[in-house]
Amino acid sequence: MKAVEVKHVYFKYENEWVLEDVNFSLEDKEFMAIIGPNGGGKTTLLKILLGFLKPTIGKVKIYGKPPEKNRLLIGYVPQHTNFALDLPITVFDIVLQGRLKKGKFFYNKEDKEKAKEVLKTLDIYNLKDKKIKNLSGGQRQKVLIARALVSEPKLLIMDEPTSAIDPKGQKEILDLIESFNITRIVVSHDIKILLRKVDKIAYIHKKAIIHEGPKLKIPIDKHFCEIELINFLKDEECLI
Ligand SMILES: Nc1ncnc2c1ncn2[C@@H]1O[C@H](COP(=O)(O)OP(=O)(O)O)[C@@H](O)[C@H]1O
Numbered sequence: 001m002k003a004v005e006v007k008h009v010y011f012k013y014e015n016e017w018v019l020e021d022v023n024f025s026l027e028d029k030e031f032m033a034i035i036g037p038n039g040g041g042k043t044t045l046l047k048i049l050l051g052f053l054k055p056t057i058g059k060v061k062i063y064g065k066p067p068e069k070n071r072l073l074i075g076y077v078p079q080h081t082n083f084a085l086d087l088p089i090t091v092f093d094i095v096l097q098g099r100l101k102k103g104k105f106f107y108n109k110e111d112k113e114k115a116k117e118v119l120k121t122l123d124i125y126n127l128k129d130k131k132i133k134n135l136s137g138g139q140r141q142k143v144l145i146a147r148a149l150v151s152e153p154k155l156l157i158m159d160e161p162t163s164a165i166d167p168k169g170q171k172e173i174l175d176l177i178e179s180f181n182i183t184r185i186v187v188s189h190d191i192k193i194l195l196r197k198v199d200k201i202a203y204i205h206k207k208a209i210i211h212e213g214p215k216l217k218i219p220i221d222k223h224f225c226e227i228e229l230i231n232f233l234k235d236e237e238c239l240i
């Protein structure tokens, strides 16, 4: 069974098509990067994968079922959130919220253990009693990733997780995402994501062009910015 199947998906909010004939699939544990211009339809596609929006035409399946039937298998980190910035709740409470399900309003010991474990994995256990407003952008983003992971999803969907974060924080977050052994779909405005071990790349601008991940041996430990990337790639052939 495929982890994700998107077949002939079209979408419009009002009169104009925002997505046209989008097709791709992902195997379990694959990592897909989505790139493309602002307004190209990336966030809309994610909302369709999450079952928040229904395709106007076409079909989506997540682990064999329509997204709304398999919502519990999906962890989501939304774009640009000012989530909980004004609330007096702690990092630990926010992460625990990821364990809530329909009809479940309190936490048991297992929920708390899982929250601790995820905070440790992401190396932010020391922040557990802090308020979210007192954290840096990178720390906040890790908390939201922890909140998505604590439900033990099979598919993690992230919308621009490294925007508004300093380069060191961006690298840490991309290192983490790369290390997760689950299916991942990550929208990024930063083409350096293409230097990661991605299996597939979708360029979305109303239509989707799908590339296999490049198997490039690029030394990313030293300084490596878009200029070097362009120089590196100029002799490579685009397969599509
Ligand atoms: N709720 C909405 N109602 C109407 N149009 C929308 C709505 N959300 C997004 N759009 C439009 O759909 C297009 C795609 O938006 P979006 O999916 O957010 O793109 P991206 O995430 O690639 O920047 C844009 O033209 C945007 O203005």
Ligand SMILES: [Mg+2]
Residues within 6 Å of the ligand: 042, 043, 044, 079, 159
């Ligand atoms: Mg977007």
